[in-house]
Amino acid sequence: MSDLRTLAIDIGGTGLKASVLDQNGAMIHDKAWRKTPTDLTPALLLSEISALIASLPDFDRVSVGFPGAVRRGHVLTAPHFEGPDWVNYNLAQGIAQTLHKPTRLANDADIQGLGVVSGKGIEAVLTLGTGAGTAFFQNGVLAPHMEFAHHAVHKKYTYNSYVGRDALADVGKKRWNRRVHKVIQIVSDLVHYDRLYIGGGNASKIDGSLPDNVTIVDNAAGITGGIALWRDGAGFDDADGLSPSPT
Secondary structure, three states: OOOOOOEEEEEOOOEEEEEEEEOOEEEEEOOOOEEEOOOOOHHHHHHHHHHHHOOOOOOOOEEEOOOOOOOOEOOOOOOOOOHHOOOOOOOOOHHHHHHHHEEEEHHHHHHHHHHHHOOOEEEEEEEEEEHHHHHEEEEEEEEEOOHHHHHHHOEEEEHHHHHHHHHHHHOOOHHHHHHHHHHHHHHHHOOOOEEEEOOOOOHOOOOOOOOOOEEEEEOOHHHHHHHHHHOOOOOOHHHHHHOOOOO
């Protein structure tokens, strides 16, 4: 089938977002949104996803971005959600069984990057939302995911606590912006990227001039990048979704 439709879900610590994409990755319906409940469990997430997509058109398969480390469809870390039920939870399988569609899962920053990179040189992604996410690419090939968000960046602070949502609320926009510009320089010193893309819900709050090789991108890439999980040769095979591809 050449007209397969993909439901793309972006799971965030603050909001749950979804839309349906055409075979080229363009949204064919307005984005659906629900506030992420507090004390989110896997079972509650599956219920919320069913409610989230109720107004969306039919789809053939599912792509999911999750804010944590994931591997072969399983959640390894869920820094924004607490509870033992998340440890090694097979989220891809849970969503596939709930929606009755083949499902593939990746880190949310990785998906955002898949939606914006040019495929040339070393490209990095920094997402600024509930926390801070990162992704890295070489000539369009996604590197193994690294949880920079939990690495120390300044004194007692991790990237999450230094430039995440709570930091913005605690220190104010002006001081938060100084921190963001410092993080940009740190990532540049570490990676020596050719281009850095900054996305996430708080990217629009960045003030001041940015280096020529830094670009702020539309947060919709966290949804539209989901089409890449189903591209031939992308490395997200059926071992991730644990369910057969549609014919």
